[in-house]
Amino acid sequence: MYIDLLLGFITFFTSTIAGIVGIGGGMILVAILPSFLPVNAVIPIHGLTQMTSNFSRAVFGYKDIQFKVIPKFLFGSLLGIGLISSIIYFISLDYVPLFIGIYILLSLWSKKFNDKIKKFESYFLIGFFQTGLSLIVGATGPLSMTLLYKNFEDKDAIVATAAALMSITHIFKVFVFIFFGFAFFDYLGLLVCMIVGAILGSYAGIKLRNKIDGKKFRNILKILLSLLAIKVIISVFL
Secondary structure (H helix, E strand, O other): OHHHHHHHHHHHHHHHHHHHHOOOHHHHHHHHHHHOOOHHHHHHHHHHHHHHHHHHHHHHOHHHOOHHHHHHHHHHHHHHHHHHHHHOOOOOOOOHHHHHHHHHHHHHHOHHHHHHHOOOOOHHHHHHHHHHHOOOOOOOHHHHHHHHHHHOOOHHHHHHHHHHHHHHHHHHHHHHHHHOOOOHHHHHHHHHHHHHHHHHHHHHHHHHHOOOOHHHHHHHHHHHHHHHHHHHHHHHOO
């Protein structure tokens, strides 16, 4: 019970971070969970918790969601999760995080790269890769956040829309783990604590985000995304 409550508090903290800037909390949580859970339980438990965190954040900020981007992302996600889940055991994806990290850095800092990639970027492709690769790569969330950062100025629109898109990603991921037979009910007490922490953290994050002006928010988000991208690149070689 002590561990359940501790992870509930940690989830509150990470969900609050995500509620403020839209990203980062999930990556902190997935780095902490292996210290408390069996290896085979880390990604499923993380996926269900993040589904709750993102969905609650989207519900709290539903007025700011840019719904026009969701259909293409949803269609791409369906294809991505279907394809990757069917071939996951037959392919090596060791260097996928490297390419994700490089894409994020170039997309945030290189005007020349953005001019060349603009005609290929779409929410369909982002949905395909973010959701499909989420089964095995823990750093796909920054993909949609990076595109939203470039497409929208308003901080609430960025965070709420990102939460809606990442909710789709994690919902599909959870269904895949259920299909493959992961026993979520074996961790019911832990999940209750983490889900409550995730929802409360989302609410706290929204309240704290209101204290940050839009320009400062975008600068913080750009730096955070860059640091996450660097971390992902480094992890490939460790």
